[in-house]
Amino acid sequence: MKKVAYPYVLWMVIFILVPLFLVVYFAFTTGDSRNYDTFRFSLDNFRRFLSPIYLEVMTRSLLLSVISTLICFLLGYPIAYIIASKRSAKTRNNMILLFVIPMWMNFLLRTYAWLTILGKNGIINSFLNFLGFESLELLYNNGSVILGMVYNFLPFMVLPIYSVLVKMDGKLIEAAEDLGASKGTIFRRVIFPLSLPGVMTGFTMVFTPAVSTFIISNLLGGNKTTLIGNVIEQQFIYTGDWHFGSTMSIILMGIILLVMAISNKSGGDLEGGRGALW
Structure with a gap:
């Protein structure tokens, strides 16, 4: 290993591996979170998570995340397609810049802005x-929470799809036109299949923060919309039960890793099957 890589390895160990080890350690133990001498190995936290109230919260989190991801796709794909279809690189860059500028604002402030728009006196x-x-x-x-997710995470869907569309070989489209394919057929048989790797990346990039968010549901959902991120926050900050909070974090992490694995597998299959389009 080159010496220049040592600082990065040290950084990863301190800020990634050590915290992850602590979360796993707390998840599989019980006891007083402030007294390590009381810790003992146990699966009680996982059995506790299987109670109806927590399963309902997890189901709601997954449902709202999937809905917001699908809405981001329905809105983001046309936006990415329109931007990528511009012939001038300067025009494309300016449109992407205008689309990304709101992301430069603090995430909390962007979410707070919807309170003044949707409020009773908004x-x-x-x-x-x-x-x-x-x-x-x-x-x-639930509607206001989904709106907040879509607003904050829409760029995460647009940018991956745009990056794939803008790099697409125009000769493929010209060949389809020479063979007599209509615009609808070209989009259905050529453009959309070739853009699916970007779509899968966008799905992952939107679903991951959406399923774990707690700020959006806190501000726009109030006490009526509790997501798994809110419950985890409460366990660490208010209840002080780090063991159960770590258990839910591990379960949520497993779901996210599963989604990422499916996305990567699908993206790899799509990349390998491109040649079958022609």
Whole structure:
């Protein structure tokens, strides 16, 4: 190993491997989190997680994450396609820049902004009241949480798809046109299949932060929408049960790793099957 790599290895050991080891250690033990002498090996935390209340929270987290990921795909693919279809590289770069600029703002501030938009006295309800309509309950429900996820994570879907589309060989499209294929057929048989690796990457990049988020659900969901990230936060910060919090973190990590493995496997199969398109 080259000496220049030692600082990076040390960094990984201190800030990745050691914290991960501690999480695993706490997950498989029980006792007073402040007194290591009381720790003992146990699977009670995993059995506790199987209770209906925690399974319901996990199911809700997965459902909202999948819904927000699908919405990001339905919105993000056309956006990426439109940007990638521009002939001028300067135009493409400017459009990507405009799309990414909101990400330069603090994540918490971006989420807080929706409180002023969706609140009872927010912009939308103020406009409805001006028109003579009653205020709507736009905050503190599953819909507002999904909206916050889509707004914050949409760029994570657009950028991978755009990076694949913009690198696509234009000769393939020209060959399809020469063979008499319509625009719809070209998109269905050529463009979309070739862009699937970017789509799979986008799915992973959106689903991963969505399923583990707790700030969005705290601000936009209130006490009515509790996700697994909120429960983990409560166990570490308020309840002080680091063992159960670590157990839920391990389970959530396993789900995320499984999704990433499926995505990587699907992406590899798609890359290997490109030649079968022609």
